[in-house]
Amino acid sequence: MYDGLDDHLLLWEKHGWAPPYRMHICLTDHCNLECLACWRFAPEHRNNLSYPRNETSDIRLLKLIDEAVGLGVKEIELTGGGEPFVRRNLARELMKRIKEAGLRGTITTNGTLLSYDDIRLMVDLGWDEVIISLDGPTAEINDKLRPPKGSFNKSLETITSFKKYKLESGKDNYYQRSFQGQRFFRGRNDLSRD
Numbered sequence: 001m002y003d004g005l006d007d008h009l010l011l012w013e014k015h016g017w018a019p020p021y022r023m024h025i026c027l028t029d030h031c032n033l034e035c036l037a038c039w040r041f042a043p044e045h046r047n048n049l050s051y052p053r054n055e056t057s058d059i060r061l062l063k064l065i066d067e068a069v070g071l072g073v074k075e076i077e078l079t080g081g082g083e084p085f086v087r088r089n090l091a092r093e094l095m096k097r098i099k100e101a102g103l104r105g106t107i108t109t110n111g112t113l114l115s116y117d118d119i120r121l122m123v124d125l126g127w128d129e130v131i132i133s134l135d136g137p138t139a140e141i142n143d144k145l146r147p148p149k150g151s152f153n154k155s156l157e158t159i160t161s162f163k164k165y166k167l168e169s170g171k172d173n174y175y176q177r178s179f180q181g182q183r184f185f186r187g188r189n190d191l192s193r194d
Contacts, residue, residue, distance in 0.1 A: 019072035025064060025094065026080035027087050028055055033110055035135070035146045039081060058090045065097045075104040085113035092121060099125045108133065110146070111155035119161050123171050132159060 011017075029040065068076060076098050078084050084091045084107060091107070098105040107122075111132040122130060132155055136142035142152035 013071070021073065022075040022077060023064075023068050023073045024077045024079055025061060026056075027061070027078060027082070027084040027090060027094070029081040030086045031082040031110070032086060032113060033083070033146050033151055034148065037135075037145070055087075058087075058093070061090065062093060062097060065094065065101060065103075069101045069103070073103065075106065077106040077108070079106075079108040083110055083113060085109055085118065088113070088118070092118065095122065095125060095127060099127065104128045106131065110151065111158035112151050114158045114161075116161055116165070119158070119165050120169075123162070123165050123169055126171075130162065 031038070031040065065076065076094075078091060078094055078098075095105060095107070105125075105127050106129040107127070108131040111134075121127075133146075134142055134152065134155055135145040136152070139150075139152040142155075143149045146152070
């Protein structure tokens with residue numbers, strides 16, 4: 001990570017520049033899936049994916065939220081080159097800190113690693129947007145593009161669990177949508193925003 005980030009942020013303040021509206025935070029490049037289109041499997045990256053890898057520390061990423069608040073950032077997206085819930089505890093702590101700061105929060109996930117506790121936390125926090133990546137309307141298509149087998153059904157279970165907990169809790173405070181390959185989902189009422 002850029003060692004002079006604090007100095008860079010101070011320049012923003014010193015010159016009175018408009019703050020960035022949105023900040024994207026990459027939690028990890030690691031993932032539990034092996035998506036065929038993923039950059040991680042390009043020949044130039046294939047040998048660099050050993051774990052643990054030199055990733056930004058939890059402490060630094062949590063501090064980044066405080067810096068973003070100081071700058072006037074309004075929205076933070078948790079995303080990355082991998083699956084944020086590979087670093088589950090960090091993802092949960094970042095979400096808490098983002099919402100405690102009154103910011104809008106978005107997370108992009110493949111949906112396969114979320115526990116029911118994670119889902120309850122997001123809904124109870126008032127997390128704003130959950131983007132679950134899918135690449136096809138059926139398990140047959142999706143799992144060929146996003147191995148291993150079963151990833152589609154696990155993602156659907158996660159979507160169903162969000163809907164279930166949202167109804168149980170009476171909270172309608174997040175927006176859920178498919179991300180990649182949206183055009184494949186026309187007519188799939190079970191994947192709707194409800």
